[in-house]
Amino acid sequence: MAMVTLSSFSASVVLTRGGQTGKSSRSFFFKPLLIFSSRFVTLKSTFATKMLASSTAFVKTKPDSISDAKEASTSKIILACPICYDQLISKGDPILSVDSAPRSSLQCSTCMKAYLGNDTHIDLTVASGAKEYGEAMPASTELFRSPLISFLYERGWRQSFSIWGGFPGPEKEFELIKEYLKPVLGGNIVDASCGSGLFSRLFAKSGLFSLVVALDFSENMLRQCYEFIKQEKSFPKENLILVRADIARLPFPSRSVDAVHAGAALHCWPSPSAAVAEISRVLRPGGFFVATTYIVDGPYAALPLLGPLRQSIGQISGSHIFLAERELEDLCNACGLVGFTSKRNRRFVMISATKPS
Known part of the structure; x- marks a missing residue:
């Protein structure tokens, strides 16, 4: 009482x-x-x-338990217009889920732009609905939009990370992630650059979060995630939604998200600083950002031409090479996140940072 x-x-x-x-x-x-x-x-x-x-x-x-926080998180749609950042109004099914996405109709109350669901996900990119206009994306972004890479991602591509990168594997990674996110369990989580939804599905099946948003720029990755969900019996579809969005233009109101996870993605973002700044914007005070990526340090970091080389690689491909953990810490601090921590295993690094309360 x-x-x-x-x-x-x-x-x-x-x-x-x-x-x-x-x-x-x-x-x-x-x-x-x-x-x-x-x-x-x-x-x-x-x-x-x-x-x-x-x-x-x-x-x-103060809420008496996690169940109070869950009820508050699920009481409203947290999706926002990527142009105005105002919360979207549902004109169809008020409960968004994997099953309701095909019939979803959302509208911004400010610019009045409508966003419609398709067979698998809701498209909340700025150019959603454009018929003639298009933009060229970096090579790394376009690579993951291909049907072949989307098909192969969980059929050998992701598994290779453990062999040459030191990634501990999805199950161990998931346990590490849960340890970081203990303070916000029961809230909502965005799985940013989710790929084929490997961790999005684990988050949804765990029952630890009131809402899971599987977010990626690749339409084919989201379609592959949808196919995996359909293949699983008794999958909890009611607390998961699939959203296409730009990591540098997240479709959520400011201070509306409890946690953001980005698995093996940070080095693929065209502008890590723009992306982490957006993550900082949407996180609630006390919210967590957890990510995994690669570190190229040790003898490699001493190569005299590595600095200019990685800048050239970034400009051409859109991929980024991180030379030290302190570089990632500086990135988080510059974007308004504090309490940086990291865990290493060879090239693999898992980082976490928090939005100040």
């Missing part, structure tokens, strides 16, 4: 005015309630409910 304890002299009330909140001590507001006690008066949840219904004030209470 939620309870609010009021001091005999003052009470902390959160006032909402013009979209902002602030604390104010208004002892006179509660004075009639305090005449029978010189120290404390405890008001039960019936009074708290009335206060919450007020248009001018509410009493802030």
Whole structure:
């Protein structure tokens, strides 16, 4: 039962005015309630409910459990217009899931642009719906959009990471990820650059998150993820949605996401700084960013031409070479994330950082 304890002299009330909140001590507001006690008066949840219904004030209470946080996270659509960043309004099925994506119809209340679902996912890229306009993407981005790479990704491509990169394998990686994300279990999570949904499906089946957003720029990767889901019996489709989006233009309101995971993806992003800045924007205070990538250090980092070479590679292919963990820490700090940690195994590195509370 939620309870609010009021001091005999003052009470902390959160006032909402013009979209902002602030604390104010208004002892006179509660004075009639305090005449029978010189120290404390405890008001039960019936009074708290009335206060919450007020248009001018509410009493802030802390959720009693993870289930309260889950209920809050699933109570609204967190998808936003990638142009305006305003929350999208559903014009069809209000419950978004794998099954409802084909009939989904979302609209931005600001620019009025409509975003429609297709057979497998919802397209929330800026150019969604354009018939004539197109943009050339870096080679690394286009590579993962091909049907062949999408088909091979979980049929040998991803497994090779363990052999030459030191990746511990999906099951071990998933256990490490869960350790990092313990503080936000029960909330929502975005699996950024999800590929064929290897970790998106693990997140959904774990039941540890109220909503899982499998997000990738590759239409074929999302289609492959959808095919894998269809092949699994009793897959929990109600807490997973597939979204096509640009990592540098995430379709979520600011401060709306509890966790972002990016598996073996950071080095493939055309602009890691733009992507991590977007991740920082959408994370709630206290939210977590967890990612895996490659580190080229040791004797390789001492090569005199490696610095200019990696810049040239980045410009041409869109792929990036990271020379040290401190470089990734500096990237996170520059984008407003703190508490950087890392775990290494040969070339493999798993990093985490947090949005300040």
